[in-house]
Amino acid sequence: MSTENNKPAEAGSGNAVKIFIALIVVMVLFILFINRGSLLQNYQPDENEQTVSGSGKTPNQTPAKDATGAKPTDERQALNQRGADMLEAGDIEGAINIFTQLVQSKPDDARSWHNLGIAYTKKRDYPNAIYQFNKAIEIEPQFEAALYNLGIIYEEQKNSVKALETYKKLLAVNANEKRALMRIGIIYDEQNKNSDAIEAYQKAIAADPKYHTAWYNMGNTYLKLKKYDDAISCYQKAIDANPAYANPYVNMAHCYKFKGNEEKAQELFQKAVQLDPSLTGNTSKPRK
Numbered sequence: 001m002s003t004e005n006n007k008p009a010e011a012g013s014g015n016a017v018k019i020f021i022a023l024i025v026v027m028v029l030f031i032l033f034i035n036r037g038s039l040l041q042n043y044q045p046d047e048n049e050q051t052v053s054g055s056g057k058t059p060n061q062t063p064a065k066d067a068t069g070a071k072p073t074d075e076r077q078a079l080n081q082r083g084a085d086m087l088e089a090g091d092i093e094g095a096i097n098i099f100t101q102l103v104q105s106k107p108d109d110a111r112s113w114h115n116l117g118i119a120y121t122k123k124r125d126y127p128n129a130i131y132q133f134n135k136a137i138e139i140e141p142q143f144e145a146a147l148y149n150l151g152i153i154y155e156e157q158k159n160s161v162k163a164l165e166t167y168k169k170l171l172a173v174n175a176n177e178k179r180a181l182m183r184i185g186i187i188y189d190e191q192n193k194n195s196d197a198i199e200a201y202q203k204a205i206a207a208d209p210k211y212h213t214a215w216y217n218m219g220n221t222y223l224k225l226k227k228y229d230d231a232i233s234c235y236q237k238a239i240d241a242n243p244a245y246a247n248p249y250v251n252m253a254h255c256y257k258f259k260g261n262e263e264k265a266q267e268l269f270q271k272a273v274q275l276d277p278s279l280t281g282n283t284s285k286p287r288k
Contacts, residue, residue, distance in 0.1 A: 076102060080115065087119060095119045103135075110140035117149060126153050142173045148180060160187050176207040182214045189221055197221050212241035216248050228255040246276035 083098035096119045102112035117132030130153055136146040147170040154163035164187055167180040174180075185200035201218035205211055219234030232255050235248035253268035272279055 076106070076109075076112075080112070083115060083119070087122060092119055092123045096123070108139055110136040110143055110146070113139065114143065114146045114149070117146070121149065121153060126157055129153050144170060144174055144177065147173065148177070151180065151183060155183070155187070160191065163187060178204045178207040178211055178214065181207065182211070182217065185214070185217060185221075189217070189224075194221055194225055210241040212238040212245055212248075215241060216245070216251075219248065219251060223251055223255060226258070228259050231255050244275060246272045246279060249275065250279060 079098055079102055083095045083102075086092075086095040086098065096116065099112055099116035099119055102109060103116055106112065113132050113136035117129045117136065120126075120129035120132060130150065133146045133150040133153070136143050137150070140146070147166055151163045151166040151170065154160075154166060164184060167184050170177050170180045181200050181204035185197045185204065188194075188197035188200060198218055198221055201214045201221070204214040205218070208214075215234050215238035219231045219238065222228075222231035222234060232252055235252040235255070238245055238248040239252075249268045249272035253265040253272065256262075256268065257265040
């Protein structure tokens with residue numbers, strides 16, 4: 001008897017939970033749709049790739065060399081590593097002092113000038129950062145990292161002319177530098193030079209077919225042009241290259257919404273939130 005009396009209560013409780021979950025989903029989707037206008041321009045640069053030369057912080061970095069091509073002395077390498085460690089710990093002034101010692105003791109060491117530029121970049125002292133990167137390039141004109149980081153600084157200063165000029169110098173050194181190609185695409189997008197942007201993204205993808213941020217950004221250009229099928233194709237390529245990448249799901253959902261497929265749009269929005277719950281409250285800022 002008591003078992004039968006409990007059944008309606010359990011059913012009612014289950015229905016209440018289902019209703020609550022449904023309300024949460026509706027609220028999430030509502031927030032995402034409110035932010036849809038800003039998402040259309042949500043271009044995705046790579047993560048900050050500025051690293052200290054010769055610090056050993058990244059597996060692809062080779063030990064720094066001076067202008068003669070010789071390996072640095074153990075003392076200089078130790079100082080360089082100490083400066084890199086200080087930067088990582090947030091001691092920017094300490095790192096600047098270390099790298100300044102290195103350039104003063106060996107003015108033709110392009111790597112030390114570059115590393116000093118990185119430190120000034122962290123300080124947001126862009127005029128000094130530009131000076132240091134230019135010194136590194138003056139000593140070693142084909143210094144790819146210095147050229148790339150100089151371009152980034154010009155972008156931070158909203159100087160697209162100098163940024164494009166710098167990235168093109170980098171491409172003259174390495175025509176397949178995918179990051180420079182994508183940065184050029186983003187600049188052209190901001191200038192509404194859509195065909196030039198798409199061409200730059202295509203070149204970046206030719207250099208690396210799994211370059212998911214390039215696929216994503218090219219999708220955004222097609223979305224801006226209302227070429228929804230082309231945009232969907234690009235977003236799918238971005239997801240294929242990086243299944244954990246949430247942003248393409250969001251903008252692909254917008255494509256389906258604009259095409260009138262609300263069910264598919266909601267499915268994609270939910271997938272995006274599963275991958276990145278922060279999208280429910282902050283979908284408008286590009287991640288730099």
